[in-house]
Amino acid sequence: EVQLVESGGGLVQPGRSLRLSCTASGFTFGDYAMSWVRQAPGKGLEWVGFIRSKAYGGTTEYAASVKGRFTISRDDSKSIAYLQMNSLKTEDTAVYYCTRDPGYSSSSHFDYWGQGTLVTVSS
Amino acid sequence: DIVMTQTPLSLSVTPGQPASISCKSSQSLLHSDGKTYLYWYLQKPGQSPQLLIYEVSNRFSGVPDRFSGSGSGTDFTLKISRVEAEDVGVYYCMQSIQLPLAFGQGTKLEIK
Numbered sequence: 001e002v003q004l005v006e007s008g009g010g011l012v013q014p015g016r017s018l019r020l021s022c023t024a025s026g027f028t029f030g031d032y033a034m035s036w037v038r039q040a041p042g043k044g045l046e047w048v049g050f051i052r053s054k055a056y057g058g059t060t061e062y063a064a065s066v067k068g069r070f071t072i073s074r075d076d077s078k079s080i081a082y083l084q085m086n087s088l089k090t091e092d093t094a095v096y097y098c099t100r101d102p103g104y105s106s107s108s109h110f111d112y113w114g115q116g117t118l119v120t121v122s123s
Numbered sequence: 124d125i126v127m128t129q130t131p132l133s134l135s136v137t138p139g140q141p142a143s144i145s146c147k148s149s150q151s152l153l154h155s156d157g158k159t160y161l162y163w164y165l166q167k168p169g170q171s172p173q174l175l176i177y178e179v180s181n182r183f184s185g186v187p188d189r190f191s192g193s194g195s196g197t198d199f200t201l202k203i204s205r206v207e208a209e210d211v212g213v214y215y216c217m218q219s220i221q222l223p224l225a226f227g228q229g230t231k232l233e234i235k
Contacts (some may be wrong), residue, residue: 045226109166
């Protein structure tokens with residue numbers, strides 16, 4: 001059974017940093033791209049970014065709203081994907097979902113989702 | 124960037140009756156590889172979103188056959204042949220032919 005478990009969310013002040021983790025199980029983690037999707041309170045879904053599998057370079061792509069502030073990385077030996085969030089803004093407040101992405105050279109879609117972790121950016 | 128527009132934004136359906144949601148994209152989602160990169164998700168109350176339909180019309184594993192997707196180019200439709208109580212939630216369409224991936228605003232389905 002595919003499982004994705006996010007952790008690391010919480011309350012953080014504007015301008016500070018936070019790192020989210022996504023621990024995967026039930027599939028060969030290294031074979032898949034991984035994406036992050038967020039949902040502000042009461043709002044819709046927003047794609048944040050993704051990381052390709054090592055077979056496709058392990059490179060990353062980001063939404064314009066987070067580019068330069070957020071960094072996605074992966075540790076295939078531990079089956080963990082990370083979302084490093086720097087220079088956080090109040091508008092980054094959202095539930096952050098880790099997703100499995102069957103895409104190869106580009107992000108495709110999200111076939112499995114974690115339960116989400118809430119990040120609240122507030123002073 | 125591609126904009127995804129869903130209609131209606133909400134609908135109320137009697138159990139056993141059909142439901143239909145439209146999704147229009149600002150650009151064609153047909154790729155040169157022959158695939159159309161349009162997906163449907165359902166977010167049930169208090170839950171994470173779940174994949175329903177991939178590449179316009181393919182049901183994901185475990186999705187009941189009362190759900191069907193159709194369309195081409197820029198116009199797409201999700202249909203539920205007979206709505207059940209467990210179908211309540213917000214439905215999102217999404218495109219992935221081009222970055223940034225984009226979702227529709229969501230359509231909230233409730234039961235009468």
